[in-house]
Amino acid sequence: MQLPELPSLVAAVGDTGLPPFTAAAIFTRWNLTSLIALGLVVSAALYLYGVHRLRERGDHWPPGRTVAFVAGGLGSLAAVTVTGIEAYDTTLISVHMVQHMVLSMVGPIFLALGAPTTLALRTLSAGPRKALLAVVHSRYVRTLTHPLVAFGLFIANPFALYFTGLYRQTLEHPVLHEFVHFHFIVTGCLFFWPLLGLDPLPNRWPYPGRALLMVLSVPFHTVLGLTIMQSRELLGGDWYPNLGLSWHDPAADQVAAGGILWAGGEIVSVTMLGILVVQWVRQSEREAKRIDRALDRAEAEQARSTAGTITNPDVAARPETDAG
Structure with a gap:
């Protein structure tokens, strides 16, 4: 007996089981078993333990940094990876784009403001502290955190993801999909940490150079968002139509996704520029x-x-005395 093709099978069965996306779905569909969820818990535990160590010996650690790292950074990452946002990120391109923005921009900004490397240097013993400093100032890290290198990675990655066959692969393979999430976080940290971070990193530019680099990143989000909005081809090919969701229009959803990327990129960039000016x-x-x-x-x-x-x-x- 020959099985029907995927589109025919979906049409026969109807919707895939996911109801229309609502705010309630964010709080009712949790996924606490992913590697990213484990990493978030471990990161929060290590950071809070470091703060506790400092307080035990009478050292001060600004509460704002703790709030920025745990609530702002890890909290925002958790909001898009363990809630209903994650449940719909392969169903709605607009939801995926919200996730993309938070993973690559919002979360890394708050993580940088939390200064975790400084916290580690103040709590670790001599041996581990020396090893951490060696890593931070290694040639590999110096290259990746150079503002121009990090800027290039941050700008080029979305274009490489959405306008090649890679995006479709991330939809079909869960392991690759989760790796892309991790990749978003890493590239975001590489870009924002030298610009906004409080940690002792190499290649730190003076504030005018940092502000210029931030301003230059804004047009790329605009171009990418407008390109997605105006594209006649669906991202991911026939993936979204084949889901057979009667309540979902893939073309309209892609337009919304491009608008989210365009507007969200500008809002985050302007906000970050404001933070940079305050630091300056x-x-x-x-x-x-x-x-x-x-x-x-x-x-x-x-x-x-x-x-x-x-x-x-x-x-x-x-x-x-008389001279004579």
């Missing part, structure tokens, strides 16, 4: 205070030297 202003203020303290110390030292000269009896009471 604060760094300038710290530098001005440092210069003021140095000048004050120099003036105090000069005043003490002058006072010592005046009060020195050998100098003050020395009789004037």
